[in-house]
Amino acid sequence: MNNNPYTLTFGKEPPQMIQRFAQSSEILETFSDDSPSQQIYMVTGVRGSGKTVFMTSIARKLEEDSWIVVELNSSGEILKELAAKLYNTKGLSRIFDDAGIDLSFFGISVNIKKNNPITDLGTAVELMLSKLSKRHKRVLITIDEVSNTKEMQYFAGAFQILVRHELPVFLLMTGLYENINKLQNEENLTFLYRAPKLYLGALNIGRIADSYEKLLGLSREDALSLAKMSKGYPLAFQVLGYFSCNKGGDYMAALPDARQYLAEYVYEKIWLELSRIEKDLLTCIALRKQIEVKAVKAAMDLPANEFSVYRDRLIKKGLLDGSTRGVLRLTLPFFDDYVNEHADL
Numbered sequence: 001m002n003n004n005p006y007t008l009t010f011g012k013e014p015p016q017m018i019q020r021f022a023q024s025s026e027i028l029e030t031f032s033d034d035s036p037s038q039q040i041y042m043v044t045g046v047r048g049s050g051k052t053v054f055m056t057s058i059a060r061k062l063e064e065d066s067w068i069v070v071e072l073n074s075s076g077e078i079l080k081e082l083a084a085k086l087y088n089t090k091g092l093s094r095i096f097d098d099a100g101i102d103l104s105f106f107g108i109s110v111n112i113k114k115n116n117p118i119t120d121l122g123t124a125v126e127l128m129l130s131k132l133s134k135r136h137k138r139v140l141i142t143i144d145e146v147s148n149t150k151e152m153q154y155f156a157g158a159f160q161i162l163v164r165h166e167l168p169v170f171l172l173m174t175g176l177y178e179n180i181n182k183l184q185n186e187e188n189l190t191f192l193y194r195a196p197k198l199y200l201g202a203l204n205i206g207r208i209a210d211s212y213e214k215l216l217g218l219s220r221e222d223a224l225s226l227a228k229m230s231k232g233y234p235l236a237f238q239v240l241g242y243f244s245c246n247k248g249g250d251y252m253a254a255l256p257d258a259r260q261y262l263a264e265y266v267y268e269k270i271w272l273e274l275s276r277i278e279k280d281l282l283t284c285i286a287l288r289k290q291i292e293v294k295a296v297k298a299a300m301d302l303p304a305n306e307f308s309v310y311r312d313r314l315i316k317k318g319l320l321d322g323s324t325r326g327v328l329r330l331t332l333p334f335f336d337d338y339v340n341e342h343a344d345l
C-alpha cells in the first residue's frame, strides 16, 4: 500500500516518529558542553528497538548545529575510512590542503604541491582534527551495529588517544547488548568499559495512541488498546499500524499478519541466539504472562547467584522486564505466544 503512513523498513527515520526526549537530550547536552564529560555513548537495545533511527536523529540534530558528521562502517579499516571521509567532507579538503596535510600515502587524493606524505594513520587523523579544532568544529563519528572485532578494537584504541589529546571528536555507536558488552570487556579498552550505555526501551504509549487515533481513525479507547498491544516496541508500533491501515482500521483483523511479521523478522533471530537456560527462563515466564520472581527461581532449579546472572542479562538484552518489584514479564509484544509455540517442553 503506497500511502500507508507506517513503515516496515528498518533503519530509516519513519514518517511517524516518536521522540525520545530524555535520551536525546542526555547525549546532545553532554556532547555540546564546553568541556564535555563524555565523548562517547553506546546505544543498545534489541533488534527493532530503534537504535539506528535514534542514532541517525542525533546525527541530524548535531549536523544542523554545524557539526561534522562522519558515518563509518564497523567492518574494514575504520580509521582510514575516517581520514578519507573527513577529507571528502564538503568544505574540508581545502582546510587540510592549506595545512599541507599530505594523505597520499593512504590513497587519499590531495591537492598540495610539496610532497611529504604522512605514513601513520593516527598522526594523520590527529593533524586533521587539530586543524578542525582551531576552527571550533566538532566531529561526530557514528558506527551502527558494532561488535567485538579486531577492527573495532583497533579503532577504539585510536579513538582513546584522540580523546586524551583533547581533540573535538565524539563517538556514537549502536549494538546488541551482547556485542557491545564483549567489546567493552576487552582488556586494553578500559575507557570503553566506563563509556555510558543508553538502553532503548519503550516509546511513549500515549503518543502511539495519538498516532493510531489520528491516522487509523480509531476511537481513543481502541487506539489506546492497540498502543498497549505494541508495548511501546518501535517495530511493533509500525507493524501494527501498517497492517491495521491495510485492513482499513480493523486492527483485530490485522493482528495475525502483525504477529507473523514480528516472528519472521525478529523473534526467530532472537530465539536462535539464546542459550538453553535463557530459553528455559523465558519459557517459564511466557507460560504465565507474568510471574513472581520466587516462582521462576523455584521452577528453574538454578543456584541463586546464577539465576540472577541470567535474569540480569535478559533484562539488559531488552527481553525481560523486571521493573515491577518481585515480578518478571516479557518485554516484547506477542513474544510470549512465540515462546510458547517454540519452546520444546
Ligand SMILES: Nc1ncnc2c1ncn2[C@@H]1O[C@H](COP(=O)(O)OP(=O)(O)O)[C@@H](O)[C@H]1O
Pocket: 007, 008, 009, 010, 011, 012, 013, 014, 016, 017, 018, 019, 020, 045, 046, 047, 048, 049, 050, 051, 052, 053, 054, 203, 234, 235, 236, 237, 238
Ligand atoms: N522513535 C521512533 N518512533 C517511531 N518508530 C520508530 C522509532 N524508532 C524506530 N522506529 C521504527 O522501528 C523499526 C526499527 O527501527 P531501527 O532503528 O531499524 O531498529 P534497530 O536499529 O534497533 O534494529 C523501524 O521500522 C522504525 O521505523
Ligand SMILES: [Mg+2]
Pocket: 010, 011, 051, 052, 053, 144
Ligand atoms: Mg539497526
